[in-house]
Amino acid sequence: MVLGELVKLRAMGPADAAALWRWNHDPDVMRWMDDNHPSTLEHVEKWLADRPRNTYGDLLLGVEVSSDGRLIGLVALRDAEPETGIAELDIYLGEKDYWRKGYATDAMRTVCRYGFDAMRLHKISLTVVTENLAAQQVYKKVGFVEEGRLRQSFRRDGKWYDQFTMGLLEGELR
Numbered sequence: 001m002v003l004g005e006l007v008k009l010r011a012m013g014p015a016d017a018a019a020l021w022r023w024n025h026d027p028d029v030m031r032w033m034d035d036n037h038p039s040t041l042e043h044v045e046k047w048l049a050d051r052p053r054n055t056y057g058d059l060l061l062g063v064e065v066s067s068d069g070r071l072i073g074l075v076a077l078r079d080a081e082p083e084t085g086i087a088e089l090d091i092y093l094g095e096k097d098y099w100r101k102g103y104a105t106d107a108m109r110t111v112c113r114y115g116f117d118a119m120r121l122h123k124i125s126l127t128v129v130t131e132n133l134a135a136q137q138v139y140k141k142v143g144f145v146e147e148g149r150l151r152q153s154f155r156r157d158g159k160w161y162d163q164f165t166m167g168l169l170e171g172e173l174r
């Protein structure tokens, strides 16, 4: 368990499958996210049950609201390698009633602090669709800066969108 000010980050298991399946089928939540082909609830349950425990290179944590214990989303740090000290970050909050209340900002601060302090990372990177202004606002608030633009690298409803790559170095977390 990793504690933030508003949220707790904790390991996920098969009991979280129903929430994850519901979020993955919500077009508002998935609007600017890469989505996989549709899957059944049973597949999601099996994936969570079979998934190896969290490791340095593959860390998946549920975001739980401290005040009511509700699971509202997840964060992931993936592809970290000790040789480079760089990891990729993903975040999404699937419970829309909890948007715009500061939970993503706190979850970002908490997972990045964990990455820099506990994992000794040097850098955390992410990509975000240029149209996803809410996510960019969260990333900038905690200190991420734009590093580049990936042209036409995200496709949604037959249209191509650019993405920004953003990065946060150790010492830059706000």
Ligand SMILES: CC(C)(COP(=O)(O)OP(=O)(O)OC[C@H]1O[C@@H](n2cnc3c(N)ncnc32)[C@H](O)[C@@H]1OP(=O)(O)O)[C@@H](O)C(=O)NCCC(=O)NCCS
Binding pocket: 028, 029, 030, 032, 033, 073, 091, 092, 093, 094, 098, 099, 100, 101, 102, 103, 104, 105, 106, 127, 128, 129, 132, 133, 134, 135, 137, 138, 141
């Ligand atoms: C993007 C997301 C993580 C934000 O979560 P959240 O808990 O609502 O974020 P916070 O409340 O911490 O902060 C949201 C910030 O974005 C701002 N914001 C929200 N909607 C906005 C919009 N349409 N345009 C500009 N800023 C916006 C808010 O005002 C707030 O900034 P402020 O605190 O400076 O006022 C959440 O909406 C989500 O998971 N969306 C779906 C998945 C997704 O897009 N994930 C990111 C993929 S890269």
